[in-house]
Amino acid sequence: MKTNLLLSGLLSAGVLLTGCEDALKDVAVSAQSSTQDAKKTPVAITYFAVNIDLQRVDVSQDADENTSNWATLRDVAAGKRDLLKSGTAASPLFVTAGFQAGTVKQLRLVLGSASTITLNNGRTVALDTPSGEQSGLKVKVNRPVNGGSSYAVLVTIDPNWQVVARGNGTYGLKPVLEGNVIQTLGGNGDEGEARTHREVTSHQIQ
Numbered sequence: 001m002k003t004n005l006l007l008s009g010l011l012s013a014g015v016l017l018t019g020c021e022d023a024l025k026d027v028a029v030s031a032q033s034s035t036q037d038a039k040k041t042p043v044a045i046t047y048f049a050v051n052i053d054l055q056r057v058d059v060s061q062d063a064d065e066n067t068s069n070w071a072t073l074r075d076v077a078a079g080k081r082d083l084l085k086s087g088t089a090a091s092p093l094f095v096t097a098g099f100q101a102g103t104v105k106q107l108r109l110v111l112g113s114a115s116t117i118t119l120n121n122g123r124t125v126a127l128d129t130p131s132g133e134q135s136g137l138k139v140k141v142n143r144p145v146n147g148g149s150s151y152a153v154l155v156t157i158d159p160n161w162q163v164v165a166r167g168n169g170t171y172g173l174k175p176v177l178e179g180n181v182i183q184t185l186g187g188n189g190d191e192g193e194a195r196t197h198r199e200v201t202s203h204q205i206q
Contacts, residue, residue: 046120047084047117047118047119047120047159047163048084048118048119048120048122049082049084049085049116049117049118049124050082050083050084050117050118050127050157050159050163050173051080051081051082051083051115051116051117051118051127052080052081052083052109052111052115052127052129052132052137052173053080053111053112053113053114053115054076054078054079054080054081054094054109054110054111054112055078055110055111055112056072056076056078056109056110056136057072057073057076057094057096057107057108057109057110058070058071058072058073058107058108058110058136059071059072059073059098059099059104059106059107059108060104060105060106060107060108061099061100061102061103061104061105062105063102063103070108071098071100073096073098073099074098075096075097075098076094076096076098077094078112080114081093081094083155083157083159083177084157084159086154086155086156087154087155087156087157088154089152089154089182089184092152092153092154092182093153093154093155093179094152094153095150095151095152095153095184096150096151096153097148097149097150097151099145099146099147099149099151099181100145100147101145101146101147101148102144102145102147103142103143103144103145104141104142104143104144104145104181105140105141105142106138106139106140106141106142107138107139107141107153107179108135108136108137108138108139109132109136109137109138109139110132110133110136111129111132111133111136111137112133113133115127115129115132115173117163117171125169125170125171126170126171127171127172127173128170128171128172128173129172129173131175132173132175135175137173137175137176137177138175138176138177139153139155139176139177139178139179140176140177140178140179141153141179141180141181143180143181145181145183146183149183150183150184151181151182151183151184152181152182152183152184153179153180153181154179154180154181154182155177155178155179155180156178156179157177157178161174162174162177
């Protein structure tokens with residue numbers, strides 16, 4: 001009888017220990033998965049402004065996208081531009097009538113050294129853009145345009161993807177952006193009325 005009770009107790013203890021080990025393993029796996037998921041998911045940061053110090057804009061309209069041939073848009077004024085507010089017809093990055101007939105492949109935004117970023121706590125710090133000051137930020141466009149017409153240039157960014165928050169407290173900007181052009185109806189930089197190039201062309205055909 002005592003032997004049976006002893007065996008029964010040992011079996012119960014073994015089952016209990018096995019269950020505890022399995023539970024600990026499940027907790028460890030769950031914790032590891034949570035850590036990996038946290039590493040994969042970018043932390044969302046709200047920025048109030050991403051101001052670039054725009055000095056010059058060049059355009060490439062080469063059919064083969066030969067970036068050695070650039071033409072400067074002389075009618076674009078230098079100054080600060082907020083990339084968080086440059087993606088609509090009412091508030092474009094700039095307006096120009098300097099395109100030649102053909103296709104705008106890409107733009108090059110040559111920057112000064114006074115670019116800044118305003119954080120979600122209201123603090124404004126320097127925005128590090130060494131490539132923008134040397135070779136310029138590239139804006140991919142690839143849109144057809146009419147020569148001599150006025151176009152608004154739009155640039156929309158996702159700051160949580162294109163702003164680089166470094167561990168040392170500095171901030172940078174990725175060197176390639178996506179852009180678009182829309183033809184303005186008023187001409188001479190009238191940004192209030194604008195439609196996409198496709199919409200304007202369709203209206204003229206009708």
